[in-house]
Amino acid sequence: MFSQKQHQEEAQQVGSQFVRYYYNLFDTDRQQLQNLYTPESLLYWHGEVCRGSTQISSGITNLPFNKIVHVITTDDHQLTPQNYILSMVIGQLQMDSNRPVNFHETFLLKKESQSWMLINQAFRFTS
Amino acid sequence: MVDQPVWEQIGSSFVTHYYQMFDSDRSRLGAIYTDASCLTWEGQQFQGKLDIVKKLTSLPFTKIAHSITAQDHQPTPDCCILSMVVGQLKADNDPVMGFHQTFILKNVNDSWVCTNDMFRLALHNFG
Numbered sequence: 001m002f003s004q005k006q007h008q009e010e011a012q013q014v015g016s017q018f019v020r021y022y023y024n025l026f027d028t029d030r031q032q033l034q035n036l037y038t039p040e041s042l043l044y045w046h047g048e049v050c051r052g053s054t055q056i057s058s059g060i061t062n063l064p065f066n067k068i069v070h071v072i073t074t075d076d077h078q079l080t081p082q083n084y085i086l087s088m089v090i091g092q093l094q095m096d097s098n099r100p101v102n103f104h105e106t107f108l109l110k111k112e113s114q115s116w117m118l119i120n121q122a123f124r125f126t127s
Numbered sequence: 128m129v130d131q132p133v134w135e136q137i138g139s140s141f142v143t144h145y146y147q148m149f150d151s152d153r154s155r156l157g158a159i160y161t162d163a164s165c166l167t168w169e170g171q172q173f174q175g176k177l178d179i180v181k182k183l184t185s186l187p188f189t190k191i192a193h194s195i196t197a198q199d200h201q202p203t204p205d206c207c208i209l210s211m212v213v214g215q216l217k218a219d220n221d222p223v224m225g226f227h228q229t230f231i232l233k234n235v236n237d238s239w240v241c242t243n244d245m246f247r248l249a250l251h252n253f254g
Binding site (some may be wrong): 004005008038041044045047073074076078079080081082084086090102104106108110119120122124126 | 163165167170174187197199201202203204205207209211213226227229230231233242243245247249250
């Protein structure tokens with residue numbers, strides 16, 4: 001049996017890989033993000049509510065910029081009592097040639113079949 | 128507000144209560160954590176109510192005041208609540224600083240407790 005510490009370390013590894021994968025996909029081809037969400041996924045984008053992979057993907061794809069770059073400043077990950085992974089990211093992003101802005105984002109991942117799916121997500125600009 | 132979803136009411140009451148307790152007497156915060164709770168404070172992880180309260184009470188300031196800039200609360204599939212807070216704090220005579228915090232709340236015996244807590248100051252490496 002794994003100790004609680006080992007479980008937390010695993011959550012740290014999975015969470016860390018996931019957020020980097022997520023932002024890389026967001027920055028290169030954000031339409032592909034649809035595969036990470038389920039019909040029950042919930043995204044709050046700076047206070048606006050989107051539910052389900054179709055609505056979420058459509059919302060993200062239609063964001064009003066061509067180019068975006070995310071840079072992670074810090075990322076923290078924990079295992080929850082139900083074995084979901086909770087991740088909190090603080091970073092900066094730049095849309096097109098606008099000045100970089102700060103953001104705060106939280107993800108909750110749930111394992112379905114063999115894949116980690118994004119079931120809850122909240123994003124806010126902080127500057 | 129009557130029309131506010133229940134998870135928003137619970138989440139918002141919780142964070143208000145949390146920061147009030149933190150600001151007035153943080154040794155009392157033990158009541159909102161359990162033995163299975165996990166705190167990540169500025170990247171360091173603490174497991175269980177005792178270690179968490181030990182960390183919070185040993186933080187090197189006497190006086191602290193939090194103010195919430197924005198908060199988001201979402202229901203999760205396992206009937207928990209995911210709360211994300213962006214705010215500002217002032218410790219002793221230090222300048223005001225931004226902070227980010229994420230909580231997962233779970234109902235245990237009719238009482239909402241915090242199973243996961245992540246805190247970061249809003250510091251960015253520019254450039």
